[in-house]
Amino acid sequence: MSQASIPAQFWRGGTSKALVFRECDLPTDPAARDAIFLGAMGSPDDNGRQLNGMGGGMSSLSKVCILGPSSHPDADVDYTFVQVPVGAGAVDYSSNCGNMSSAMGPAALDLGMVPPPQGNEAVVRIHNTNTGKVIVARFPADGGRFDPRGDFRIDGVSGSGSAVRLEFLAPGGAKTGRLLPTGRAVDMLTLADGTNCAASCIDAANPCVFVDAATLGKTGLELPDALEGDAAFLHRIEQIRQAASVAMGLTPDLGAAAAGQSLPKVAMVSAAADGAVLSGALLAAADHSIAIRMMSMGRPHRAVPVTGAICLAVAARLPGTIPAMIAGATPGALVVGHPSGTLTVDADVTSDTDKVTARSGTVYRTARKLFAGEVWHC
Template sequence: MKQHRIPAVFMRGGTSKAVVLKRSDLPAEEADWPALFAAILGSPDPHKRQLDGMGGGISSLSKICVIGPSTRPDADIDYTFAQVGVVDETVDFSGNCGNMSSAMGPFAYDEGLVAGPRDGEAVVRIHNTNSGKVIVSRFPVAEGEAEVSGDFAIPGVHGTGAPVALDFLDPSDTFGRGALPSGHPVDRLELSDGRSVRVTMIDAAVPSVFVAAADVGGNTCVHPEEIDADDALMARLEEIRQRASVAMGLTPDRDAAARRIATPKVAMVGPAADYADLSGECHAAATQDLQIRMISAGQAHRAVPITGALALASAALTGETVVAGCVSEGADPLNLRIGTPSGIVTVGATRDPDDGKIASARILRTQRRLMEGQVHVPADRLSPSAPTA
């Protein structure tokens, strides 16, 4: 069986990895993309390993990024993100990946898709087509290539690298229903087990719903594997996610919400507390402002999705939310320290002094190009309209 060959780059962005493709190398019909992307990553795989593809068996390693010319005048490139299911063939385009956003500017620079200095700092304005928002990426370059070596470390990635500063401009209201789609900083959701839980539903960087861990029988100090193994807790969090999806107007009913795996994100939050991260390093409560355990595409995230962290920072800045109730007194909104399974992540958000809206959200990441060449896909996994080469 002939295989389809597509030029591709495999990259790490923050605590995620993805296959990065140019739009010009893909089928013209976007309806052909989902089957192609699932095949590239090796989905569906009931064994949760994606051994027959480039995926890594968990949500943060089951991603596709597509780069093309900008379709709007205030950006340099278009960037489309696809979250691919592991055990099924679901391909969700409804949200962005903040971690992989850090690799998009360097990819475009190294591929010659954007202009920039040969040495110094490159600035790339990225139009994320999933959210309709612009992200400004700033990163060092040397001798015509994006730098990867440096002394900046991020939790969840061993070693250090060159920093990439990401400014998510006007991050709220990615789906046209405002920063608080329900109009309230706190709502109550009635669950099928009889619980009535307080949640904050916010659309900033990515639609998200936050619930206090104590209200759902969870714990923000535990490792992701323990959360994944608690079937009752996972079912409860998925029900919250689905009910929030309907309440936020993202989907018409829970069945549709179940099929939309990328958004809204759902997370448990809690106050700062002593805990040990996945590497065994211990973090004292004084080093944090609050804790988070976020679910991504049906699995407890091993760190935190960056868009989720930015949504958290925005919720902390937005009045009397569930998130604000967990934040330590005196926390700096520009440098909010979040306890995650992989360590402490620092994010920040700012308000527009004139209208009070979230003006921007910022985070620093690292990235690296890992491999380049061609990705191969068996022709029988493709749509009949997709070309083979």
């Protein structure tokens, strides 16, 4: 079959990049859509580089976003996130990407899907169809257009830009319907090899499972390359992810859990300590509240997904969870130490005698449009 093209934009959102499509430009048949996404990104690629497409050879650079008219009464646009595998595997619609969420308000404005703001700030309410949750994006505007210029910096991205404030409303129960899917702050998971592991299973923004790094024989300061070279670690943390998937009710059994690598996100957390980041700089213990090393599609993430950081911040506000015990009574926002530096995130969690509620989670990112035109696929 000859090549075909389709209108698209290419955006960076936070520490991720994605092709952005308007829903009206895509075929309605799901199989036809998936074929376009795979062809455009250059997947599957046994070499792991996606040189035959727009992908960058890692999960954070192999993403697609779809924008369309809102189906939610309290939102301006619908946004569907699509994780495209680098190698073999199915196109995945099961979770949201918080980093790319930061580009969706600016992209919707750029595409004329929301009216231009009257002042110098735009506010776009985004309905993420993957989770059914609403995200409020606030960002600067100039002449009715997104203004990416600014001096706000995020670790993992060179240069600076304008801050995009993302407020995830009522993030609890994004996939399972419950903030604590198992009903407990800590579970003792039984793994496929018969061993046990203590973990906190939390569903906020995206379902995540948190494990103390010491439980895995790690300091929590290891960088991604070191973790990726540790086959025993990767095997054990995948077993934890699968066991948590079943315990949280995301999948009925371990076989089904193994088939879907996207959820739950799995991470090891540790107390703040002095350690090196990917740039070679020192991240001091005094400069963060808690350290995290998170997996993404079976590989160590080079930063931390925004939804993972939101979930971590919520977990740190829930008494008895592993993140809460490690972070302690942290006043104000939580500064999360990750392989590329830090990310500041906050969560509003309330509790009464019989219920704990996550009212919101907030984070700041930057975004930039990289190109607009047509993308070609086979």
